[in-house]
Structures are given as C-alpha cells and as structure tokens.
Amino acid sequence: xxxxxxxxxxxxxxxxxxxxxxxxxxxxxxxxxxxxxxxxxxxxxxxxxxxxxxxxxxxxxxxxxxxxxxxxxxxxxxxxxxxxxxxxxxxxxxxxxxxxxxxxxxxxxxxxxxx
Numbered sequence: 001x002x003x004x005x006x007x008x009x010x011x012x013x014x015x016x017x018x019x020x021x022x023x024x025x026x027x028x029x030x031x032x033x034x035x036x037x038x039x040x041x042x043x044x045x046x047x048x049x050x051x052x053x054x055x056x057x058x059x060x061x062x063x064x065x066x067x068x069x070x071x072x073x074x075x076x077x078x079x080x081x082x083x084x085x086x087x088x089x090x091x092x093x094x095x096x097x098x099x100x101x102x103x104x105x106x107x108x109x110x111x112x113x114x115x
Contacts (some may be wrong), residue, residue, distance in 0.1 A: 001105065003012075005053055006048060006102075006105065007048065007049060007052070008044035009073070009102060010048045010067075010102065011030075011035070012040070013041055013044060013045065013074075013095070013098055013099065013102060014038075014041045014042040014044065014045050015074065016095055016098070017033050017037055017038060017095060018038060018041075018042075018077075019090065020081075020088070020091060021034035021037065021038060021081075024081070024085055024088065025085070027084075027088075028046060029080075029084050030081070030084065033077050033080050033081050033084075034081075036073075036077050036080065037073075037074055037077035037078065038072045039076045040071075040073040040074045040077065041070070043066070043070040044067055044070045044071050044074065044102070047063055047066045047067045047070060048063075048064075049068050049108075051063035051067065053063050055115060060108055061113050061114065064106055064109055064110050064113070066112050067106050067112065068103065068106050068107060068110065071099055071103040071106060072103065073101055074099050075096060075099045075100065075103070077078040078092055078095055078096045078099065079091075079096070082096070087115060104106045
C-alpha cells in the first residue's frame with residue numbers, strides 16, 4: 001500500500017469515527033468517550049501526514065510511533081463505546097477492524113524502518 005492510500009484510509013477512519021459518534025445516543029459516557037475518540041482518531045491521520053514530511057528516518061519513526069499510540073487509544077475507546085452501545089456494536093466493530101488493520105500496517109512500517 002502506498003502513502004497516498006494510507007493518507008486516504010487514515011482520513012476516512014477519522015471521518016467514520018465522527019459519523020459514528022454523531023449517531024450515538026446522548027449520554028454523559030458517550031459524550032466523554034466521543035470527545036476522546038474524535039481527538040485520537042483525527043490525530044492518526046494528522047500524524048501520518050506529518051510522518052510523510054519527516055526530516056530523517058528517526059523523525060519518521062518517531063511520528064509513526066505517535067500514530068501507533070493514537071490508533072491504540074482509538075481502539076480502546078471503540079471498545080468502551082461498543083460496551084455501552086450494544087445496538088451499534090456491529091458498526092463499531094467495522095471501525096475497530098479497520099483500526100486494527102491500520103495499526104498492523106503502521107507497526108510493520110516502524111519495524112521495517114528500523115532495519
């Protein structure tokens with residue numbers, strides 16, 4: 001997968017998370033977790049784009065590590081949202097699967113960049 005495809009997928013991940021959170025029922029928990037996941041999922045795309053402008057291999061790896069952390073955080077909040085929103089569990093599961101796939105790609109990129 002090339003960098004343009006990853007840029008598209010990380011942006012779409014953030015958009016899909018935003019759409020999901022807009023459709024959740026109003027509650028204190030959904031509001032709090034939605035705020036967190038909106039930040040972390042959008043940070044995935046923003047930091048991936050920043051990694052493409054890295055000044056060195058070490059800078060590239062550092063930026064990808066941020067993407068890795070933000071994806072992991074997004075997955076955590078998707079798990080929490082799925083627990084508290086059982087009717088939306090299938091939709092959340094689709095996003096979770098995409099997040100896991102993106103995380104695997106990023107981890108593989110970090111590993112290969114360290115060689």
